[in-house]
Amino acid sequence: MSQDQSFDVVIIGGGPGGYNAAIRAGQLGLKTAIVESRGVLGGTCLNVGCMPSKALLHASELFEAAQHEFKTIGIEVPAPTLNLVQMMKAKQDSVTALTKGIEFLMKKNKVTYFVGFGKIEGQGKVSVTAQDGSVQHLTTKNIVIATGSEPTPLPGVTVDQKQIVDSTGALSLPAVPKHLVVVGAGIIGLELGSVWRRLGAKVTVVEFLDRITPGMDTEVATGFQKILAKQGFAFKLGTKVTAAKTGTNGVTLSLEAAKGGNPETLEADVVLVAIGRRPFTQGLGLESVGITTDQRGFIPTNHFKTAAPGVWAIGDVITGPMLAHKAEEDAVAAIELIAGKAGHVDYDLVPSVVYTFPEVAWVGKTEDQLKAAGVQYKVGKFPFMANSRAKINHETDGFVKFLADARTDRVYGVHIMGPQAGEMIGEACVLMAFGGASEDLARICHPHPTRSEAVRQAAMGVEGWTMQA
Numbered sequence: 433m434s435q436d437q438s439f440d441v442v443i444i445g446g447g448p449g450g451y452n453a454a455i456r457a458g459q460l461g462l463k464t465a466i467v468e469s470r471g472v473l474g475g476t477c478l479n480v481g482c483m484p485s486k487a488l489l490h491a492s493e494l495f496e497a498a499q500h501e502f503k504t505i506g507i508e509v510p511a512p513t514l515n516l517v518q519m520m521k522a523k524q525d526s527v528t529a530l531t532k533g534i535e536f537l538m539k540k541n542k543v544t545y546f547v548g549f550g551k552i553e554g555q556g557k558v559s560v561t562a563q564d565g566s567v568q569h570l571t572t573k574n575i576v577i578a579t580g581s582e583p584t585p586l587p588g589v590t591v592d593q594k595q596i597v598d599s600t601g602a603l604s605l606p607a608v609p610k611h612l613v614v615v616g617a618g619i620i621g622l623e624l625g626s627v628w629r630r631l632g633a634k635v636t637v638v639e640f641l642d643r644i645t646p647g648m649d650t651e652v653a654t655g656f657q658k659i660l661a662k663q664g665f666a667f668k669l670g671t672k673v674t675a676a677k678t679g680t681n682g683v684t685l686s687l688e689a690a691k692g693g694n695p696e697t698l699e700a701d702v703v704l705v706a707i708g709r710r711p712f713t714q715g716l717g718l719e720s721v722g723i724t725t726d727q728r729g730f731i732p733t734n735h736f737k738t739a740a741p742g743v744w745a746i747g748d749v750i751t752g753p754m755l756a757h758k759a760e761e762d763a764v765a766a767i768e769l770i771a772g773k774a775g776h777v778d779y780d781l782v783p784s785v786v787y788t789f790p791e792v793a794w795v796g797k798t799e800d801q802l803k804a805a806g807v808q809y810k811v812g813k814f815p816f817m818a819n820s821r822a823k824i825n826h827e828t829d830g831f832v833k834f835l836a837d838a839r840t841d842r843v844y845g846v847h848i849m850g851p852q853a854g855e856m857i858g859e860a861c862v863l864m865a866f867g868g869a870s871e872d873l874a875r876i877c878h879p880h881p882t883r884s885e886a887v888r889q890a891a892m893g894v895e896g897w898t899m900q901a
């Protein structure tokens with residue numbers, strides 16, 4: 433059966449890019465449709481990304497605290513045991529509640545939701561093929577591509593979602609592996625590695641580069657790696673995985689030094705391949721409007737406009753940090769441009785967070801970037817060891833680091849490794865969005881006792897008047 437429908441905007445993809453675009457379009461009075469093939473809204477983030485990983489990080493952190501931390505602070509509980517089935521159910525229940533919430537927001541903003549695979553069929557035309565094969569034809573003034581990304585495969589290593597998994601498989605392992613090998617020391621690998629280490633796995637991280645978390649300030653990354661090693665992570669840096677062989681007893685990985693030579697093998701019960709994500713545009717019909725992707729598969733855009741008139745792209749499918757809040761920023765800006773407003777995103781102010789323990793969060797430039805650019809800068813630092821709230825809570829690992837212009841004091845970057853870093857980075861984003869100086873923050877009253885006082889003390893450090901260390 434087929435039915436014709438016309439819209440101002442048709443959004444393909446129901447992730448943070450797509451659903452936020454739909455909400456903003458609805459708010460601005462545009463007749464809007466969203467097309468999602470997964471059967472539920474929320475995209476990678478809500479279904480197999482941000483949210484389920486944070487549910488497991490939270491639960492596993494409490495499990496580890498109950499095992500080791502409770503006794504120190506005088507809480508005697510019988511040795512806690514893991515009910516993995518219940519932990520996975522709680523995760524899924526939270527995910528379902530969140531995705532239902534997005535469906536509600538579509539209705540609230542008068543957005544028509546089509547369940548099915550969206551294909552561009554020429555300028556202003558989108559077909560939606562449902563699971564049962566039925567097709568609907570939509571016409572529209574604007575198409576917004578928000579089809580997101582998928583895990584990047586590793587040559588020589590085939591994901592079977594049992595012994596060799598990607599992030600999606602690692603969010604639903606049926607049992608705790610004895611030895612989990614994580615290939616890739618990026619954010620996703622370290623977060624999911626943390627989950628399974630806390631639940632009892634030995635975790636080895638194999639990374640091609642000679643450092644972890646590329647993109648993170650090198651000083652912070654070095655400290656972060658030490659903390660993770662203290663927690664039990666083993667690291668094999670500067671090492672590449674060349675092949676994987678599965679058998680009844682597990683997986684044998686073939687490794688080589690990244691610079692060549694030194695072949696060795698590593699045995700694992702489960703291997704998690706987490707080497708990054710790549711844009712997803714399969715079957716989208718880009719050729720029908722003359723759009724070609726770049727070498728890495730991203731859709732080239734100029735202020736979200738693609739090469740085709742009336743076709744826009746946002747989120748993980750275009751260049752920039754592959755993060756949900758970046759997709760959300762893209763979404764709002766693209767829709768505002770469609771509506772004739774002045775949509776804009778400042779990509780220098782997109783924060784990054786690693787939700788391990790401690791968390792690591794940062795915004796703006798790293799010290800490495802400032803050095804490379806020849807910028808004269810000053811540094812202010814403050815350790816959580818000297819922060820009263822962190823000490824009381826026995827959470828003293830980490831520090832805050834401010835980077836500010838040596839002459840004007842304008843803040844270039846803020847880096848926080850410590851408890852709740854992800855929550856605290858927000859004040860740095862606000863400061864930097866207003867073009868603030870370190871002294872602006874240093875002179876703002878912060879509540880006591882909070883970890884955020886460490887942020888203020890680090891800001892004071894730029895001008896050399898840190899008071900509490």
Ligand SMILES: Cc1cc2nc3c(=O)[nH]c(=O)nc-3n(C[C@H](O)[C@H](O)[C@H](O)COP(=O)(O)OP(=O)(O)OC[C@H]3O[C@@H](n4cnc5c(N)ncnc54)[C@H](O)[C@@H]3O)c2cc1C
Pocket residue numbers: 444445446447448449450467468469470474475476477478480481482483485548549550551578579580581599600620712714715716746747748749754755756757758759787
């Ligand atoms: C394990 C993991 C943890 C993560 N944690 C975080 C985090 O803590 N914070 C953070 O900011 N980011 C995190 N991310 C990244 C985040 O999930 C992505 O950056 C974000 O989801 C990108 O949003 P998007 O809307 O561009 O794409 P997606 O969320 O990928 O959504 C795209 C949607 O489009 C649909 N689709 C694709 N093609 C079609 C088609 N032709 N027709 C219909 N539908 C289609 C897909 O089914 C999908 O649902 C994580 C990712 C992973 C994998």
